[in-house]
Amino acid sequence: MTETTPGIVIMGAAGRMGRMLVQAVCDSDHARLAGAVVRAGHDWVGQDVGHAMGGPALGVIASDDPLEAMARAQAVIDFTTPEATLEIAHLAAQARAVHVIGTTGFDAAQLERLVPASRHSVQVRAGNMSLGVNLLTGLTKMVAAALDDGWDIEVVEAHHNRKADAPSGTALMLGEAAAEGRGVTLSQVADRGRDGITGARTEGHIGFSAIRGGDIVGEHDVIFAGQGERIVLRHMATDRMIFARGALKAALWGPGACARRL
Ligand SMILES: NC(=O)C1=CN([C@@H]2O[C@H](COP(=O)(O)OP(=O)(O)OC[C@H]3O[C@@H](n4cnc5c(N)ncnc54)[C@H](OP(=O)(O)O)[C@@H]3O)[C@@H](O)[C@H]2O)C=CC1
Numbered sequence: 001m002t003e004t005t006p007g008i009v010i011m012g013a014a015g016r017m018g019r020m021l022v023q024a025v026c027d028s029d030h031a032r033l034a035g036a037v038v039r040a041g042h043d044w045v046g047q048d049v050g051h052a053m054g055g056p057a058l059g060v061i062a063s064d065d066p067l068e069a070m071a072r073a074q075a076v077i078d079f080t081t082p083e084a085t086l087e088i089a090h091l092a093a094q095a096r097a098v099h100v101i102g103t104t105g106f107d108a109a110q111l112e113r114l115v116p117a118s119r120h121s122v123q124v125r126a127g128n129m130s131l132g133v134n135l136l137t138g139l140t141k142m143v144a145a146a147l148d149d150g151w152d153i154e155v156v157e158a159h160h161n162r163k164a165d166a167p168s169g170t171a172l173m174l175g176e177a178a179a180e181g182r183g184v185t186l187s188q189v190a191d192r193g194r195d196g197i198t199g200a201r202t203e204g205h206i207g208f209s210a211i212r213g214g215d216i217v218g219e220h221d222v223i224f225a226g227q228g229e230r231i232v233l234r235h236m237a238t239d240r241m242i243f244a245r246g247a248l249k250a251a252l253w254g255p256g257a258c259a260r261r262l
Protein backbone atom coordinates (compact mmCIF):
# COMPACT_ATOMS: atom_id res chain seq x y z
CA MET A 1 0.00 0.00 0.00
CA THR A 2 1.44 3.41 -1.01
CA GLU A 3 0.41 7.07 -1.09
CA THR A 4 -1.13 6.43 -4.52
CA THR A 5 -3.30 3.50 -3.44
CA PRO A 6 -6.89 4.55 -4.28
CA GLY A 7 -8.81 5.74 -1.23
CA ILE A 8 -12.38 4.47 -0.91
CA VAL A 9 -15.18 5.91 1.23
CA ILE A 10 -17.97 3.62 2.36
CA MET A 11 -21.39 5.25 2.74
CA GLY A 12 -23.80 3.65 5.20
CA ALA A 13 -20.88 1.81 6.81
CA ALA A 14 -23.01 0.43 9.66
CA GLY A 15 -25.46 -1.33 7.29
CA ARG A 16 -25.45 -5.01 6.23
CA MET A 17 -23.58 -4.16 3.02
CA GLY A 18 -21.63 -1.27 4.58
CA ARG A 19 -19.85 -3.64 6.99
CA MET A 20 -19.04 -6.06 4.15
CA LEU A 21 -17.63 -3.20 2.10
CA VAL A 22 -15.40 -1.98 4.93
CA GLN A 23 -14.08 -5.55 5.21
CA ALA A 24 -13.58 -5.94 1.45
CA VAL A 25 -11.58 -2.69 1.21
CA CYS A 26 -9.44 -3.58 4.24
CA ASP A 27 -8.75 -7.05 2.78
CA SER A 28 -7.66 -5.59 -0.58
CA ASP A 29 -4.03 -4.84 -1.51
CA HIS A 30 -5.25 -2.38 -4.13
CA ALA A 31 -7.41 0.00 -2.11
CA ARG A 32 -7.34 1.74 1.26
CA LEU A 33 -10.24 2.72 3.50
CA ALA A 34 -10.35 6.53 3.32
CA GLY A 35 -13.62 7.04 5.20
CA ALA A 36 -16.66 5.36 6.71
CA VAL A 37 -19.81 7.46 6.74
CA VAL A 38 -22.90 6.84 8.86
CA ARG A 39 -26.11 8.77 9.39
CA ALA A 40 -25.90 12.03 11.40
CA GLY A 41 -26.31 11.24 15.11
CA HIS A 42 -25.43 7.53 14.68
CA ASP A 43 -23.61 6.12 17.71
CA TRP A 44 -20.63 5.10 15.55
CA VAL A 45 -19.72 8.78 14.88
CA GLY A 46 -16.30 9.50 16.42
CA GLN A 47 -15.45 5.81 16.99
CA ASP A 48 -12.81 3.82 15.13
CA VAL A 49 -14.85 1.90 12.56
CA GLY A 50 -13.04 -1.38 13.35
CA HIS A 51 -13.95 -1.07 17.03
CA ALA A 52 -17.52 -0.08 16.12
CA MET A 53 -17.76 -3.32 14.12
CA GLY A 54 -16.55 -5.26 17.16
CA GLY A 55 -13.03 -5.96 15.85
CA PRO A 56 -9.54 -4.46 15.96
CA ALA A 57 -8.89 -0.78 15.20
CA LEU A 58 -8.72 0.13 11.50
CA GLY A 59 -7.37 3.65 12.00
CA VAL A 60 -10.44 5.25 10.40
CA ILE A 61 -12.93 7.23 12.45
CA ALA A 62 -16.58 6.90 11.45
CA SER A 63 -18.01 10.25 10.42
CA ASP A 64 -21.30 11.83 9.42
CA ASP A 65 -19.69 14.25 6.92
CA PRO A 66 -19.63 12.58 3.47
CA LEU A 67 -18.19 15.58 1.59
CA GLU A 68 -15.21 15.89 3.94
CA ALA A 69 -14.57 12.12 3.62
CA MET A 70 -14.80 12.20 -0.18
CA ALA A 71 -12.32 15.08 -0.41
CA ARG A 72 -9.67 12.54 0.66
CA ALA A 73 -10.77 9.73 -1.68
CA GLN A 74 -11.02 8.64 -5.28
CA ALA A 75 -14.30 6.78 -4.95
CA VAL A 76 -17.35 6.38 -2.76
CA ILE A 77 -19.23 3.08 -2.56
CA ASP A 78 -22.85 3.61 -1.65
CA PHE A 79 -25.34 0.89 -0.64
CA THR A 80 -27.91 2.97 1.26
CA THR A 81 -31.36 4.25 0.26
CA PRO A 82 -32.53 6.06 -2.89
CA GLU A 83 -32.91 9.35 -0.95
CA ALA A 84 -29.39 9.14 0.53
CA THR A 85 -27.91 8.12 -2.83
CA LEU A 86 -29.40 11.19 -4.53
CA GLU A 87 -27.65 13.40 -1.96
CA ILE A 88 -24.38 11.50 -2.31
CA ALA A 89 -24.51 11.80 -6.11
CA HIS A 90 -24.56 15.56 -5.72
CA LEU A 91 -21.62 15.53 -3.26
CA ALA A 92 -19.61 13.03 -5.35
CA ALA A 93 -20.01 15.39 -8.30
CA GLN A 94 -18.61 18.26 -6.19
CA ALA A 95 -15.69 16.11 -5.01
CA ARG A 96 -15.21 14.58 -8.53
CA ALA A 97 -15.24 11.15 -6.86
CA VAL A 98 -16.27 7.96 -8.67
CA HIS A 99 -19.71 7.05 -7.29
CA VAL A 100 -20.44 3.32 -7.16
CA ILE A 101 -24.18 2.88 -6.55
CA GLY A 102 -25.42 -0.46 -5.24
CA THR A 103 -28.61 1.01 -3.80
CA THR A 104 -31.85 -0.33 -5.32
CA GLY A 105 -35.50 0.73 -5.16
CA PHE A 106 -35.30 3.94 -7.24
CA ASP A 107 -38.43 5.06 -9.04
CA ALA A 108 -38.20 6.51 -12.55
CA ALA A 109 -38.17 10.12 -11.30
CA GLN A 110 -35.34 9.38 -8.85
CA LEU A 111 -33.27 7.75 -11.62
CA GLU A 112 -33.72 10.93 -13.69
CA ARG A 113 -32.47 12.99 -10.74
CA LEU A 114 -29.18 11.04 -10.76
CA VAL A 115 -28.37 12.22 -14.29
CA PRO A 116 -27.09 15.80 -13.67
CA ALA A 117 -24.46 14.59 -11.18
CA SER A 118 -23.25 11.97 -13.69
CA ARG A 119 -22.06 14.82 -15.92
CA HIS A 120 -19.45 15.78 -13.30
CA SER A 121 -18.43 12.44 -11.81
CA VAL A 122 -18.32 8.85 -12.98
CA GLN A 123 -21.31 6.85 -11.73
CA VAL A 124 -21.31 3.04 -11.82
CA ARG A 125 -24.73 1.64 -10.90
CA ALA A 126 -25.93 -1.96 -10.86
CA GLY A 127 -28.82 -3.65 -9.07
CA ASN A 128 -26.44 -6.52 -8.44
CA MET A 129 -22.64 -6.30 -8.28
CA SER A 130 -21.94 -10.06 -8.37
CA LEU A 131 -20.17 -11.71 -11.28
CA GLY A 132 -22.77 -14.51 -11.42
CA VAL A 133 -25.79 -12.21 -11.80
CA ASN A 134 -24.07 -10.12 -14.44
CA LEU A 135 -23.44 -13.32 -16.40
CA LEU A 136 -27.06 -14.40 -15.81
CA THR A 137 -28.22 -11.06 -17.26
CA GLY A 138 -26.43 -11.83 -20.53
CA LEU A 139 -27.82 -15.38 -20.60
CA THR A 140 -31.35 -14.08 -19.96
CA LYS A 141 -31.13 -11.70 -22.90
CA MET A 142 -29.81 -14.48 -25.13
CA VAL A 143 -32.53 -16.98 -24.21
CA ALA A 144 -35.30 -14.36 -24.49
CA ALA A 145 -34.05 -13.45 -27.98
CA ALA A 146 -34.11 -17.10 -29.04
CA LEU A 147 -37.69 -17.83 -27.90
CA ASP A 148 -40.99 -16.39 -29.12
CA ASP A 149 -43.88 -14.90 -27.10
CA GLY A 150 -45.34 -18.39 -26.66
CA TRP A 151 -42.81 -18.79 -23.86
CA ASP A 152 -43.98 -16.93 -20.76
CA ILE A 153 -41.20 -15.15 -18.86
CA GLU A 154 -41.45 -14.91 -15.07
CA VAL A 155 -38.81 -13.52 -12.70
CA VAL A 156 -39.02 -14.87 -9.15
CA GLU A 157 -36.81 -13.46 -6.38
CA ALA A 158 -36.34 -14.25 -2.69
CA HIS A 159 -34.68 -12.05 -0.05
CA HIS A 160 -34.33 -11.61 3.73
CA ASN A 161 -37.12 -10.13 5.81
CA ARG A 162 -35.44 -6.70 6.20
CA LYS A 163 -35.42 -5.85 2.49
CA ALA A 164 -37.26 -2.60 1.75
CA ASP A 165 -37.92 -2.77 -2.00
CA ALA A 166 -39.71 -5.18 -4.37
CA PRO A 167 -39.15 -6.38 -7.00
CA SER A 168 -35.44 -6.45 -6.23
CA GLY A 169 -33.03 -4.36 -8.30
CA THR A 170 -31.67 -7.62 -9.70
CA ALA A 171 -35.12 -8.85 -10.74
CA LEU A 172 -35.67 -5.59 -12.60
CA MET A 173 -32.23 -5.89 -14.26
CA LEU A 174 -33.13 -9.42 -15.38
CA GLY A 175 -36.55 -8.23 -16.58
CA GLU A 176 -34.86 -5.46 -18.60
CA ALA A 177 -32.51 -8.02 -20.14
CA ALA A 178 -35.42 -10.29 -21.08
CA ALA A 179 -37.34 -7.35 -22.56
CA GLU A 180 -34.27 -6.26 -24.53
CA GLY A 181 -33.82 -9.78 -25.85
CA ARG A 182 -37.45 -9.72 -27.01
CA GLY A 183 -37.17 -6.23 -28.45
CA VAL A 184 -39.86 -4.76 -26.15
CA THR A 185 -39.95 -2.05 -23.45
CA LEU A 186 -40.15 -3.52 -19.96
CA SER A 187 -42.44 -0.81 -18.55
CA GLN A 188 -45.03 -1.72 -21.21
CA VAL A 189 -45.06 -5.47 -20.50
CA ALA A 190 -44.22 -5.80 -16.77
CA ASP A 191 -46.73 -7.53 -14.44
CA ARG A 192 -45.53 -6.52 -10.98
CA GLY A 193 -47.65 -8.50 -8.53
CA ARG A 194 -50.91 -10.38 -9.08
CA ASP A 195 -53.80 -10.72 -6.64
CA GLY A 196 -57.49 -11.64 -6.95
CA ILE A 197 -59.30 -12.44 -10.22
CA THR A 198 -56.49 -11.50 -12.54
CA GLY A 199 -57.76 -13.31 -15.62
CA ALA A 200 -55.53 -15.30 -17.95
CA ARG A 201 -51.92 -14.27 -18.33
CA THR A 202 -51.29 -11.77 -21.13
CA GLU A 203 -49.05 -13.23 -23.82
CA GLY A 204 -45.75 -11.37 -24.06
CA HIS A 205 -45.86 -9.98 -20.54
CA ILE A 206 -42.96 -10.39 -18.11
CA GLY A 207 -44.08 -11.27 -14.57
CA PHE A 208 -42.38 -10.55 -11.24
CA SER A 209 -42.88 -12.29 -7.87
CA ALA A 210 -41.13 -11.55 -4.59
CA ILE A 211 -40.60 -13.80 -1.56
CA ARG A 212 -39.41 -12.25 1.75
CA GLY A 213 -38.19 -14.32 4.69
CA GLY A 214 -35.52 -15.01 7.27
CA ASP A 215 -31.93 -14.40 6.27
CA ILE A 216 -32.08 -15.24 2.55
CA VAL A 217 -29.17 -13.33 0.98
CA GLY A 218 -30.65 -13.17 -2.54
CA GLU A 219 -32.03 -15.71 -5.02
CA HIS A 220 -33.26 -15.11 -8.56
CA ASP A 221 -34.95 -17.42 -11.07
CA VAL A 222 -35.78 -16.45 -14.64
CA ILE A 223 -38.41 -18.91 -15.82
CA PHE A 224 -39.20 -19.42 -19.49
CA ALA A 225 -42.42 -21.48 -19.41
CA GLY A 226 -43.45 -23.05 -22.70
CA GLN A 227 -45.95 -25.78 -23.61
CA GLY A 228 -44.69 -29.08 -22.25
CA GLU A 229 -41.30 -27.75 -21.20
CA ARG A 230 -39.67 -25.07 -19.02
CA ILE A 231 -36.24 -23.47 -18.85
CA VAL A 232 -35.09 -22.02 -15.50
CA LEU A 233 -32.00 -19.82 -15.15
CA ARG A 234 -31.04 -19.48 -11.47
CA HIS A 235 -28.59 -17.50 -9.33
CA MET A 236 -28.26 -18.05 -5.59
CA ALA A 237 -26.16 -15.72 -3.43
CA THR A 238 -25.05 -17.23 -0.13
CA ASP A 239 -22.54 -14.57 0.95
CA ARG A 240 -22.92 -10.76 0.68
CA MET A 241 -19.16 -10.52 0.16
CA ILE A 242 -19.75 -11.25 -3.57
CA PHE A 243 -21.55 -7.89 -3.88
CA ALA A 244 -18.87 -6.05 -1.90
CA ARG A 245 -15.99 -7.43 -3.99
CA GLY A 246 -17.85 -6.56 -7.19
CA ALA A 247 -18.48 -3.02 -5.99
CA LEU A 248 -14.84 -2.55 -5.03
CA LYS A 249 -13.79 -3.78 -8.46
CA ALA A 250 -16.13 -1.19 -10.00
CA ALA A 251 -14.65 1.57 -7.81
CA LEU A 252 -11.12 0.72 -8.93
CA TRP A 253 -12.21 0.40 -12.56
CA GLY A 254 -13.99 3.78 -12.68
CA PRO A 255 -11.87 6.46 -14.43
CA GLY A 256 -9.84 8.51 -11.97
CA ALA A 257 -9.41 5.57 -9.65
CA CYS A 258 -7.95 2.96 -11.97
CA ALA A 259 -4.29 3.59 -11.29
CA ARG A 260 -3.81 0.10 -9.98
CA ARG A 261 -4.45 -3.42 -11.29
CA LEU A 262 -7.86 -4.84 -10.25
N1 LIG B 1 -26.30 -3.85 -5.97
C1 LIG B 1 -26.04 -4.90 -5.18
O1 LIG B 1 -25.24 -5.79 -5.50
C2 LIG B 1 -26.70 -4.96 -3.85
C3 LIG B 1 -27.55 -3.97 -3.48
N2 LIG B 1 -28.08 -3.94 -2.23
C4 LIG B 1 -28.88 -2.77 -1.93
O2 LIG B 1 -28.13 -1.94 -1.03
C5 LIG B 1 -29.02 -1.19 -0.22
C6 LIG B 1 -28.63 -1.38 1.25
O3 LIG B 1 -28.84 -2.71 1.63
P1 LIG B 1 -28.49 -3.22 3.11
O4 LIG B 1 -27.05 -2.98 3.40
O5 LIG B 1 -29.03 -4.58 3.20
O6 LIG B 1 -29.41 -2.23 3.97
P2 LIG B 1 -29.14 -1.64 5.44
O7 LIG B 1 -30.41 -1.00 5.85
O8 LIG B 1 -28.55 -2.70 6.31
O9 LIG B 1 -28.01 -0.54 5.22
C7 LIG B 1 -28.23 0.74 4.72
C8 LIG B 1 -27.41 1.67 5.56
O10 LIG B 1 -27.43 2.97 4.98
C9 LIG B 1 -27.53 3.89 6.05
N3 LIG B 1 -28.01 5.19 5.59
C10 LIG B 1 -29.24 5.50 5.12
N4 LIG B 1 -29.30 6.82 4.84
C11 LIG B 1 -28.08 7.34 5.16
C12 LIG B 1 -27.52 8.64 5.11
N5 LIG B 1 -28.23 9.69 4.66
N6 LIG B 1 -26.25 8.82 5.52
C13 LIG B 1 -25.51 7.77 5.98
N7 LIG B 1 -25.99 6.51 6.05
C14 LIG B 1 -27.27 6.30 5.64
C15 LIG B 1 -28.48 3.22 7.02
O11 LIG B 1 -28.37 3.83 8.29
P3 LIG B 1 -29.63 3.80 9.32
O12 LIG B 1 -29.84 2.33 9.61
O13 LIG B 1 -29.10 4.60 10.46
O14 LIG B 1 -30.79 4.39 8.60
C16 LIG B 1 -27.95 1.80 7.01
O15 LIG B 1 -26.90 1.62 7.92
C17 LIG B 1 -30.43 -1.67 -0.57
O16 LIG B 1 -30.98 -0.79 -1.53
C18 LIG B 1 -30.17 -3.04 -1.21
O17 LIG B 1 -31.17 -3.45 -2.08
C19 LIG B 1 -27.80 -4.89 -1.30
C20 LIG B 1 -26.97 -5.92 -1.60
C21 LIG B 1 -26.37 -6.05 -2.93
Ligand SMILES: O=C(O)C1=N[C@H](C(=O)O)C[C@H](O)C1
Pocket (backbone or CB within 6 Å): 104, 127, 128, 159, 160, 163, 164, 167, 168, 169, 170, 171, 217, 218, 219
Ligand atom coordinates in the same frame (compact mmCIF):
# COMPACT_ATOMS: atom_id res chain seq x y z
O1 LIG C 1 -31.31 -6.02 -0.45
C1 LIG C 1 -30.55 -6.99 -0.67
O2 LIG C 1 -30.15 -7.73 0.23
C2 LIG C 1 -30.13 -7.23 -2.06
N1 LIG C 1 -30.44 -6.33 -2.94
C3 LIG C 1 -30.10 -6.34 -4.31
C4 LIG C 1 -31.35 -6.34 -5.16
O3 LIG C 1 -32.30 -5.59 -4.84
O4 LIG C 1 -31.40 -7.08 -6.13
C5 LIG C 1 -29.08 -7.39 -4.67
C6 LIG C 1 -29.10 -8.64 -3.86
O5 LIG C 1 -30.05 -9.50 -4.38
C7 LIG C 1 -29.29 -8.40 -2.37
